Amino acid sequence: MEFSITEYKHCDLIEISGRIDSYTSPAIEEVLKALMADGHYKMVIDLKNVTYLSSSGMLTLVNAQKQCKRHNQGEILLAHVSDQVLASLGLAGFNQLFEIHDDVVTAVGKF
Amino acid sequence: MISKSFPGNFQSLAPISDFIVTQAKDAGFSPGDVYAIQTAVDEACANIIDHAYGGEDIGDIIIRVKEIQNGIQIILIDDGEPFDPDEIPEPDITSPLEIRKERGLGIFFMRQLMDKVTFDFSKTKGNSLTLVKYRGG
Numbered sequence: 729m730e731f732s733i734t735e736y737k738h739c740d741l742i743e744i745s746g747r748i749d750s751y752t753s754p755a756i757e758e759v760l761k762a763l764m765a766d767g768h769y770k771m772v773i774d775l776k777n778v779t780y781l782s783s784s785g786m787l788t789l790v791n792a793q794k795q796c797k798r799h800n801q802g803e804i805l806l807a808h809v810s811d812q813v814l815a816s817l818g819l820a821g822f823n824q825l826f827e828i829h830d831d832v833v834t835a836v837g838k839f
Numbered sequence: 840m841i842s843k844s845f846p847g848n849f850q851s852l853a854p855i856s857d858f859i860v861t862q863a864k865d866a867g868f869s870p871g872d873v874y875a876i877q878t879a880v881d882e883a884c885a886n887i888i889d890h891a892y893g894g895e896d897i898g899d900i901i902i903r904v905k906e907i908q909n910g911i912q913i914i915l916i917d918d919g920e921p922f923d924p925d926e927i928p929e930p931d932i933t934s935p936l937e938i939r940k941e942r943g944l945g946i947f948f949m950r951q952l953m954d955k956v957t958f959d960f961s962k963t964k965g966n967s968l969t970l971v972k973y974r975g976g
Contacts, residue, residue: 749849749856750852751853780856780877780881782852782882782885783882783948784885787944816874816878820930820944820947
């Protein structure tokens, strides 16, 4: 798993690639916590190159979403969610907790 | 039947997935079903590490894959504490975000994505979790 962060004027874009599972989700959690500790609560997470998302990865995103939404208009939006990842999110009911966009530009533009 | 052993730690999850994806593809499953089987096995192995062994690098996970009529059978064996998925209540996936309790999500995925999930415990042979998926099932 690899990630990169791009800071935009109104939000941060976090691009993740590879697997998000019980091995890699703690690193994602740290990244998201560090952003929130710096007062960044508006994020777009690009899942274009994510090949697998486990329940532990989903919980990491859901917990971060909970934190972000507690702050003024904070939110995590998802972009480029593959059909298979979307199906998994839907099975857990988590698809309703995230605004999902087909591309990053639209998602970033929402903030 | 193909059998492989992996160290019971989270770093093993990626090579376990690679192994399972190859087997499921070879068995003729659709990409969606291959992903479903990968998810069920990944969640099962994470549960074995977390709950049966109670941590990483306590023991191994043996995975036996067998093609059966119109499907695939995957048996996961560990020698950790008995862990019966039936004892874990299903999560309420309709509850509001603020009060969502997530214990049992991995087992919920296994049950939803596979056609059969059975658990056996033997004092001599350890825990065995059998997952079956039928093509088009």
